[in-house]
Amino acid sequence: MSVLAGVRAAIIDLDGTMLDTIPDFHVAINGMREELGLGPITQEQIALMVGKGSENLIRSVLALNWDADRIEAAFAQAMDAYQRHYLAINGNYSTLFPQVTEGLAAMKAHGLRLACVTNKPISFTTPLLKLKGLDQFFEVVYGGDSLPRKKPDPLPLRTVCADFDLPPSQVVAIGDSSNDAQAARAAGCPVLTVPYGYNHGESIHDTDSDGIVATLLEAASLIRSHHTNS
Ligand SMILES: O=C(O)COP(=O)(O)O
Ligand SMILES: [Mg+2]
Numbered sequence: 001m002s003v004l005a006g007v008r009a010a011i012i013d014l015d016g017t018m019l020d021t022i023p024d025f026h027v028a029i030n031g032m033r034e035e036l037g038l039g040p041i042t043q044e045q046i047a048l049m050v051g052k053g054s055e056n057l058i059r060s061v062l063a064l065n066w067d068a069d070r071i072e073a074a075f076a077q078a079m080d081a082y083q084r085h086y087l088a089i090n091g092n093y094s095t096l097f098p099q100v101t102e103g104l105a106a107m108k109a110h111g112l113r114l115a116c117v118t119n120k121p122i123s124f125t126t127p128l129l130k131l132k133g134l135d136q137f138f139e140v141v142y143g144g145d146s147l148p149r150k151k152p153d154p155l156p157l158r159t160v161c162a163d164f165d166l167p168p169s170q171v172v173a174i175g176d177s178s179n180d181a182q183a184a185r186a187a188g189c190p191v192l193t194v195p196y197g198y199n200h201g202e203s204i205h206d207t208d209s210d211g212i213v214a215t216l217l218e219a220a221s222l223i224r225s226h227h228t229n230s
Contacts, residue, residue, distance in 0.1 A: 018097065048201045099215035169189070
């Protein structure tokens with residue numbers, strides 16, 4: 001996988017890559033639904049809708065019951081309720097996927113610079129990274145509302161490359177979904193995917209990437225092996 005040979009930095013996705021946040025989403029979404037007079041939905045339903053930011057998630061959740069006009073009429077109230085419920089429990093039900101901390105530590109030890117780019121709002125992201133002890137690894141963190149456009153647009157990845165003063169070919173993106181892969185391809189970054197996250201109900205094998213890694217620790221080893229071989 002020679003595309004990894006010159007890699008000097010990594011951009012890591014959050015939901016579905018570092019943290020299993022579906023249980024947090026589940027509590028917050030059902031809290032919002034209850035306020036709107038709607039019944040609870042399952043974690044499995046929510047996992048199909050996560051990855052394209054809060055607005056998309058709320059619209060998808062409401063579309064289970066309501067038509068477009070009704071969604072628009074209630075959207076501001078729904079977002080307000082969702083944000084309030086999410087911030088009240090942010091991180092309490094979510095867990096680290098296996099070997100995330102070890103993988104990030106290994107990447108740092110190999111001299112890689114690290115950024116986190118997520119479609120999660122930055123007001124959720126910053127306290128969550130801190131609570132889970134992940135903030136220490138990242139020089140740069142962008143949420144879904146930090147920049148004018150979010151993934152799958154390449155802007156957040158290109159911005160990190162500029163921040164690090166590195167060409168995209170030297171910055172690998174690692175994520176769990178086709179959003180991450182599309183953003184990376186459009187930015188010109190190599191991309192690795194993990195198979196355990198949320199890929200809109202699609203197999204990660206159908207997503208265009210430079211390789212599937214079982215954990216972030218495996219990603220760290222793979223990047224290192226290409227350094228030492230190059
Ligand atoms: O909140 C989301 O849409 C998920 O975001 P992420 O997978 O980009 O971290
Ligand atoms: Mg993700």
